[in-house]
Amino acid sequence: MERTGAAAVIIGNEVLTAKVVDANGPLLIRRLREVGIPLRSVEIIPDDVDIIVEAVARARARAPYVFTSGGIGPTHDDVTVRAVALALGRQVVRLPEMVELVRKRSENLTAEALRLADAPEGAVLLPQEGTWFPVLTVDNIFLLPGVPQLFKLQLETVLARLRGTPVHLCNLYLRLGESAIAAVLDRVALDMPHVAIGSYPVFDATLDYRVKVTVEAAEAPPVEQAVARIRGGLPADAVLRQE
């Protein structure tokens, strides 16, 4: 796996216990695809420091950009800052500019409210339009809040700073089943490792096709070449349409 793209860690007991349906993972998946940043993995894990430390370290090994969702806040179950610091081998420090922001908007400034200003050493804040709460980031890890409205706002702030590469994709809709096309796909996938070929059967009599084959790559010519080879290896009427 090339070490490009992004990896995501969704921190949330509330998701794993079905108290809320995670909206942040699906949004991140969709938006990264739209801007052309490959996503390597999404892990949904509990609010547990040790588990978060491991997941963040794993995400960093997989991709240069890491997005976390959740565990940012002043309560006992908000342990993401501490875990990210541990994953990086850093201390937790109090960011003076965040202390100022918290102070400005707190009626009575509690010790707990000030926890919002804690961050891994080396962290910086990115100004966030539409809310007082800035984006917290350190070493290309973006610590986004779990609350979906805030996650969505902050995600766009981060994406505006990253550069993606749109993918070239071609879909083939086939009237044959997977077993009948597997040998052809095998050969093309083996010969062209830089082209990603996916095969997705459907079991739905209301659809006119039985398998959707996806062919994608960073450039258009290898996609066209792979599609031509797949079509050439199948019976002439196997492909219902190409999109």
Place this chain on the structure above:
Amino acid sequence: MERTGAAAVIIGNEVLTAKVVDANGPLLIRRLREVGIPLRSVEIIPDDVDIIVEAVARARARAPYVFTSGGIGPTHDDVTVRAVALALGRQVVRLPEMVELVRKRSENLTAEALRLADAPEGAVLLPQEGTWFPVLTVDNIFLLPGVPQLFKLQLETVLARLRGTPVHLCNLYLRLGESAIAAVLDRVALDMPHVAIGSYPVFDATLDYRVKVTVEAAEAPPVEQAVARIRGGLPADAVLRQE
């Protein structure tokens, strides 16, 4: 983390590249909660043998029951069987009873179709109502297909064989913000580690509350005790309602 419950591995380039929105993870999360089996983690990863091997090993370390979704089929991108075998240190064998099932329903039996009969050594098949395709399982790993209709059918077959423990849950809806309640939650969470306390702020002026606090445990008395302690530590009018 107690080594009980389940962990999930969703295998799917198509999910990570936003070609389809994963329905299997959310369904699994909901159903496990309903039957009272705690879910430890959900990993969404690509169709890559090495990555699947590691994710399955990790899932097994976290929980006695592991569910995989996807990568079961005859094409080049179906590598789950091989990866699970590697994770267990087993060979891949061809199951005679599955060869028979595949033979019965194939017009022309290709070598690729027979790949459907490959399984990690020691695997068994559980008969599945509603489809010819049985559930493949080995060492409490359930290798479910990624196609949502099949995943759903097979999941119910598996769940009917497992025994959960329903959770006792109480929700408190508070008019105070998280910073104002954090100190109380801290103390109760620290004193009662067997009670899971979650704090979920909302930023929605149309709602009457600012934070939802969830209190849960395997037994009712500790939940009641924790709720009483939280309420006792807050101003009398802080709790809007308790459910």
